[in-house]
Amino acid sequence: MAILNDPARFPADPRAWEVTVPTDSPVLEVLRWRPIAMRSAGQDHARLRTVVSTALDELDLHTIQGVVQRTAVPLINAFCTTGAANLVTQYAGPLVFMVINELLGCPPEISRQAAASVAAILDGTNSQDGNRAFENAVRHLVAVERAEPGPDITTSLLRHGSTLDDEEILQQLLVFYGIGMEPVQNLITNALRLLLIDDRFGDGVVGGALSTRDALDQALFEDPPLPNNSITYPRQPILIDGVWLPANQPVIVSAAGCNRDPEIATGDHIGNRTHLAFSAGTHACPARSMAYLMTQSAVDQLLDALPELQFAVAGNELQWCPGLCSEPWPNCR
Secondary structure, three states, X not given: OOOOOOOOOOOOOOHHHHOXXXXXXXXXXXXXXXXXXXXXOHHHHHHHHHHHHHHHHOOOHHHHHHHHHHHHHHHHHHHOOOOOOOOHHHXXXXXXXXXXXXXXXXXXXXXXXXXXXXXXXXXXXXXXXXXXXXXXXHHHHHHHHHHOOOOOHHHHHHHHOOOOOHHHHHHHHHHHHHHHHXXXXXXXXXXXXXXXXXXXXXXXXXXXXXOHHHHHHHHHHHOXXXXXXXXXXXXXXXXXXXXXXXXXXXXXXXXXXXXXXXXXXXXXXXXXXXXXXXXXXXXXXXXXXXXXHHHHHHHHHHHHHOOOOOOOOOHHXXXXXXXXXXXXXXXXX
């Protein structure tokens, strides 16, 4: 918390580190600077975050819930009579993608372009071409929204982003896709895992003693969807608890590690929302309310339709995937 609440000494801008890293470094593409709030500091951070936060504040939470419900029902209907489903590839993944597209005001034809691009990226064989095609799809979305504004996030970004150039607008939208998709998908599946293997929550939610929100917070403590995403770069060498942190080198605050700290971990976090899954300080996630609502609605829709849902394998047989899945593994969550 001392690090996350001290952006003056621990800025999130990686450019001083970036120039020291070989161009073929496998982490460079993930950590490199972009004109987005989570990779910026000072006035740039304030300018970019204000635009994004303002656009999010204009979202009607009831609208989000309606979009999730309208999207979830046909997905559930597509597999509810077959007796089995891959809840990642047949439910959580497509649901989050379609909901994000609708909230951004993305027309169906552009959505199809974006989906094909994401498939190419995940395939791994044409990831560079997929990235370019994905950016082109988002540029197309910006052009459409400039010509025909709508009641959506993209229009709000354009309306409030008078200080942002076209590349900055593009990068904000890419963040909505990148940070808005996989983490929410992961949270949906992690929450469902908890509800299906832990009787405290499964029985508690069904019986009304606990809420789906309680299960979400437990999952955010135990299995945060972005476990190691708060990254800072000290301006100068700093001594923290007897350890020297070198200047301009990544300091990665692990939400998963902090949440599981033996000094505070009790294993039971019911009613406790002090986890770091959404980070903290000036870089805390501005879309926390949206993420909670999307996830809770998605979980409730599925369990309302299929209250007898069970895993096809034992809970301890589920396999963790290292990052983005390159194929639809049956036991992946």
